[in-house]
Amino acid sequence: MSASKVETYRSRIDKAQSFSEVWEIVKDSVKDTLGEHRVGMMLFLDDLPLQLGAYHPLGTNNIVLNRTLVQIAEAATKSKRLVNAFVYSLLVHEYLHALGYIPEREVRPLVYKISKEYFGEDHIVTRLAEKSPWALLKGVPLGEI
Numbered sequence: 001m002s003a004s005k006v007e008t009y010r011s012r013i014d015k016a017q018s019f020s021e022v023w024e025i026v027k028d029s030v031k032d033t034l035g036e037h038r039v040g041m042m043l044f045l046d047d048l049p050l051q052l053g054a055y056h057p058l059g060t061n062n063i064v065l066n067r068t069l070v071q072i073a074e075a076a077t078k079s080k081r082l083v084n085a086f087v088y089s090l091l092v093h094e095y096l097h098a099l100g101y102i103p104e105r106e107v108r109p110l111v112y113k114i115s116k117e118y119f120g121e122d123h124i125v126t127r128l129a130e131k132s133p134w135a136l137l138k139g140v141p142l143g144e145i
């Protein structure tokens with residue numbers, strides 16, 4: 001991966017102002033890495049249990065992002081860049097499920113591979129892919145919310 005491509009993706013994720021912009025970055029990075037995409041995917045926000053970041057109902061064109069969890073990340077970090085990285089990590093994971101990568105043992109390494117290739121090893125997106133998106137919320141008492 002060229003340095004300019006990494007810088008382009010870093011700039012895009014850092015400057016994204018909406019979930020739909022992050023969603024476009026997800027689709028582009030997966031297509032550029034795996035050569036796969038899925039037409040007609042829809043992104044929805046809903047209030048879900050806090051242990052669930054997002055999900056893809058199998059057999060649908062939907063990905064549902066946990067609005068409450070994202071709001072907690074926004075309040076806890078007060079950083080659009082960190083929230084974008086968090087949302088990217090959740091969405092790329094679910095998008096891979098939508099593309100047919102169902103077992104977690106396949107999806108998690110792919111999330112890391114894509115993140116590392118397009119954002120570099122030292123970017124927060126890659127660190128969240130390596131550890132878990134939940135690492136961003138370490139110390140937030142989710143059980144008390």
